[in-house]
Amino acid sequence: MSEFFANMDNTLKIYWYIAIASSLIFIFQTILSFFGSDSSVDGDFDIDAGTGDASHSFHIFSFRNLINFLLGFSWSGIAFFSLIENKVILMAASVAVGLAFIFIFFLVMKTMMKLAEDNSFNVNNTINKTADVYLTIPANKSGKGKILISVKGSVRELNAITTHQEAIKSGQLVKVVSVTENQVLIVEPA
Numbered sequence: 001m002s003e004f005f006a007n008m009d010n011t012l013k014i015y016w017y018i019a020i021a022s023s024l025i026f027i028f029q030t031i032l033s034f035f036g037s038d039s040s041v042d043g044d045f046d047i048d049a050g051t052g053d054a055s056h057s058f059h060i061f062s063f064r065n066l067i068n069f070l071l072g073f074s075w076s077g078i079a080f081f082s083l084i085e086n087k088v089i090l091m092a093a094s095v096a097v098g099l100a101f102i103f104i105f106f107l108v109m110k111t112m113m114k115l116a117e118d119n120s121f122n123v124n125n126t127i128n129k130t131a132d133v134y135l136t137i138p139a140n141k142s143g144k145g146k147i148l149i150s151v152k153g154s155v156r157e158l159n160a161i162t163t164h165q166e167a168i169k170s171g172q173l174v175k176v177v178s179v180t181e182n183q184v185l186i187v188e189p190a
Helices: 001-008 010-034 063-080 087-115
Strands: 129-135 145-151 154-162 173-179 185-189
Touching: 001 145, 010 063, 010 087, 063 087, 145 185, 154 173
Parallel strands: 154 185
Antiparallel strands: 129 145, 129 173, 145 154, 173 185
């Protein structure tokens, strides 16, 4: 290994040292991610990426982003070293690629967060939705019937009552007005 670095320019050596270290850490982080461990160490400075969910924030100054920056910075410095003679321009190009790596990581994470959705059922999400009566709902809260209602892409069969003066027959459309303490829907004809 020392022969590889023996006749190398000092700037190129620095790029190689950073590339090797950051690549090993990146591989380690990736392996830990596959096993469900969160290997990121967040700094004191965080920003909300505007994903609409406070539980998913993007941390600009995090260890993971530092590694992403160093990967782009070092490997682009190695790749462009023989192409760009001016060291200042080489450094600027390397910094630009490092920042691009962070930006790409941000876009990937934002896209992945959009794909995650909460499919847990909450009976309160049925309010103001229309449903089909499955089993006749007796008039004036005199008994329970059943309705079929679609919430977040899944159809549910739920108990329902009505304050309407007439029974609501099977096959009719109803609108959910409210929910009782016992998770029974109060409906009216749509």
